[in-house]
Amino acid sequence: MYNFDVERPGTVADAAAAMGREDAQALGGGQTLIPTLKQRLASPSVLVSLTGISEMAGVCTTDDGQVAIGGATTHGAVARDAAALYPGLAGLASHIGDPAVRNRGTIGGSLANNDPSACYPAAALGSGATIITNKRSIAADDYFQGMFTTALEESEIITEVRFPVPEVSDYQKFVQPASRFALVGVFVAKYAAGVRVAVTGASNDGVFRWSEAEAALSSDFSADAVKGLSLSGDDMISDLHGTGAYRAHLVGVMTGRAVTSAA
Structure with missing residues (x-):
């Protein structure tokens, strides 16, 4: 590893401001990013932790019946709290990694990294989900643009993901x-x-x-x-x-x- 700063904003607005710093990188649960840093495949000078932003965590339903999941919600929370709302998605989350990974990794981090072997990209694309950031809403069909590549721009943070519930x-x-x-x-x-x-x-x-x-x-x-x-x-x-x-x-x-x- 190497030296870098860590910022822990309490709101989405503060996180967006912190992401404006040079070479800043958003940090969710770190299950993909930390190994990447260890291998020196990325070397940000600032990590902006998103796990302490309460407005970005949790599972609920929207007025039009979709399941809304905050970007900082852990896999374990999705498995538990979405079980009655979207069983297929909860089942997917319950089999990601092991208990340690499920209690640290977040849905926003998984979608932001778009690892070719990650599970959530399949759920988002297969559901026709909408990825909501601090700047805009992006349809899943437009969001995924190749291996480790997404439509996210610099300083853009996934705040929520909305899933239409299938039969x-x-x-x-x-x-x-x-x-x-x-x-x-x-x-x-x-x-x-x-x-x-x-x-x-x-x-x-x-x-x-x-x-x-x-x-x-x-x-x-x-x-x-x-x-x-x-x-x-x-x-x-x-x-x-x-x-x-x-x-x-x-x-x-x-x-x-x-x-x-x-x-």
């Missing part, structure tokens, strides 16, 4: 045993307007929607509907944990399991 949903992931990240994870959500399927952990471009599966499942919401579908492994991540072809195969398997569990 049924489920998340299934094939866990990489050492890191407990998703080697492949699939979030399936069935709405009156159709089905959304979002895949994490597999593509070199980060989280993505599987449009062919969405079309098939919108006509027939069953695991049989995706059995004949396949993805190319050419654009998939290939590493010591699995080839691109293996990940492409897992996408189909996890999608089928998610549909079966949801239905």
Whole structure:
């Protein structure tokens, strides 16, 4: 590690002001950022801790029936407090990492880093969520722009995420045993307007929607509907944990399991 300053603002306005400092970096639970700093893949001079901002924590419902989750809400709190409101999302949160990770990591931090193997990006994209910052609202379809890349601008902070609640949903992931990240994870959500399927952990471009599966499942919401579908492994991540072809195969398997569990 190296020397850096830490600021602990108490409001979103104070946090935004602190983020205006040169080389400032927002700090949620630190589950992704701290390892990044240790490996010297990032070297901010100021860390702005967001975990003490009470207005950015908690789970509630909006007037139009969406589930609103503060950006500083931990995975454990989502698993507990969203269980009755959005079971599929709560189930996803309950299987992130281990208890220590779930009690420190935050939904805002996960979405801001957009790790290609993180679980929340699949939930946000699969739900058609809206990411709300201190400056604007961003549709999930516009927010994710590639591996570790988002639409966030400098000094922009995720204050809240709003999820439209589906009729049924489920998340299934094939866990990489050492890191407990998703080697492949699939979030399936069935709405009156159709089905959304979002895949994490597999593509070199980060989280993505599987449009062919969405079309098939919108006509027939069953695991049989995706059995004949396949993805190319050419654009998939290939590493010591699995080839691109293996990940492409897992996408189909996890999608089928998610549909079966949801239905």
